[in-house]
Amino acid sequence: MAATPAWPPRSTPRLFVDEELHRGPRRIDGPSAHYLLSVMRLKVGDAVKLFDDRTGEWLAVVDATNKRDLDVRLTTLLRPREPVPDLWLCAAPLKKGRVDWMAEKACELGVARLVPVLTRRAVVDKPNTDRLRAHMIEAAEQCDRTALPELAEPVKLAALLRGWPSERTLFFADEAGGEPAAAAMSARAGPAAILIGPEGGFDDAEREAIRALPQAVAIALGPRILRADTAAAAALSIWMAVAGDWRTGDA
Amino acid sequence: MAATPAWPPRSTPRLFVDEELHRGPRRIDGPSAHYLLSVMRLKVGDAVKLFDDRTGEWLAVVDATNKRDLDVRLTTLLRPREPVPDLWLCAAPLKKGRVDWMAEKACELGVARLVPVLTRRAVVDKPNTDRLRAHMIEAAEQCDRTALPELAEPVKLAALLRGWPSERTLFFADEAGGEPAAAAMSARAGPAAILIGPEGGFDDAEREAIRALPQAVAIALGPRILRADTAAAAALSIWMAVAGDWRTGDA
Secondary structure, three states, rough: OOOOOOOOOOOOOEEOOOOOOOOOEEOOHHOOOOOOOHHOOOOOOOEEEEEEEOOEEEEEEEEOOOOOEEEEHHHHHHHEEEOOOOEEEEEEEOHHHHHHHHHHHHHHHHOOEEEEEEEOOOOOOOOHHHHHHHHHHHHHHOOOOOOOOEOOOEHHHHHHHOOEEEEEOEEEEEEOOOEEEEHHHHHOOOEEEEEEEOOOOOOOOHHHHHHHOEEEEEOOOOOOOOOOHHHHHHHHHHHHOOOOOOOOOOO | OOOOOOOOOOOOEEOOOOOOOEEEEEEOHHHHHHHHHOOOOOOOOOEEEEEOOEEEEEEHHHHHEOOOOOEEEEEEEEEEHHHHHHEEEEEOOHHHHHHHHHHHHHHHOOOOOEEEEEEOOOOOOOHHHHHHHHHEEEEHOOOOOOOOOOOOOEEEEHHHHOOOOOOEEEEEOOOOEEEHHHHHHHOOOEEEEEEEOOOOOOOOOHHHHHHOOEEEEEEOOOOOOOOHHHHHHHHHHHHHHHHOOOOOOOO
16 A cells, blocks of 8 residues: 655545646546535645546646636646556446445456456346446545556457457356365466356356356355355455565555 | 255245254244245245354244244254354444445455454444344355354454454554565464454554554555455455465365
């Protein structure tokens, strides 16, 4: 976790801006302006951090506050866009609260890409990608990420497997068991993905199709049954710890 | 994850009963009866699974349904109470939704004991232990656990450290950094606990007190800032994977 300098204060608001940022003046309007003016009550001279998922994170100072917008000046590039471990989360959409939570955790834990996967037993067949993206952006703002996970278009499981990249390992938690997760993941360096099924699990035909993929590796996440969102967070955490960027003590 | 026999069906309701169970007839009333009769609509001859956190999990068959209660007969001890890895989660209470989620995940991931810890910056100073217990029971019913995590009385951090068991390692995620989590945990076998601070983190005096404990080991959970509930789920998952009962492929 990152150490905090004395200025700007820890409480400095942090916002994602979906445009390439550069040094100099900038106007902020819309919901972001409402948040900074009415919720955070920023005044002239206050600091705000902006990141764009392109150049990195910038320090900006408020030059003027107006009724519906405010003028800020980007003074310093605080950090370039962070390197992101090459891990995807391919997950069936879950019920509202759980999928929101999964998107938030996937972003905090550091995935590079979230792929909504459509399966036969999915409770939800039309994932709300705007909603998923909003939750990932909020999580990135909260957890100091300077990179946003890419949100892929929802894809059917069969199509996902058909187009699977040859060099990317696909770890999936199979009810029939598999290699212990930590051993399986630490033994396989390189690009990876974690595949999580819906609440009801994959059906037999789907499980067969996944197992038939040469890049697929069945993993076991212990003797207790985990909910889909729990399995996702657990598998992402273990991969980060044994194969991702949690292997050094840097914080 | 456990394989499912043909009978009783996967959908068989599963309930925790806070009394020692034994073979033979039993009356179920109260909220459990309401759930089985009005929500699950059980009929005579239907199956229900009961577990008591003492003997294990029992198969019961419905003998009679009445207006407000039902009579079942416990026929078979399906599984003895499961062995539980010796891991505690010591965590500061969080805002409602997040602490509920943390209790649920702690139970699913398999902790033996949840200890609410009172710290200076805690947003919540009176943890609702009934509520925490209800969430752990629901999670145990859902994830097929036959053992419930013990819920300890809330304790102040200073008292927790003062009475800390000499043989139990205390892993805590320190903003100042620490050993990589997987390496730190796999290197230390035996009883362990994970300590998670409140949303605002521990204050400097608290961090000093924790670091001064001989059994304390500071761990790092990567370069990204994690929310308290995310850090808890990540640390529990990594411990289970490298030091707990996720090291075998059994599922």
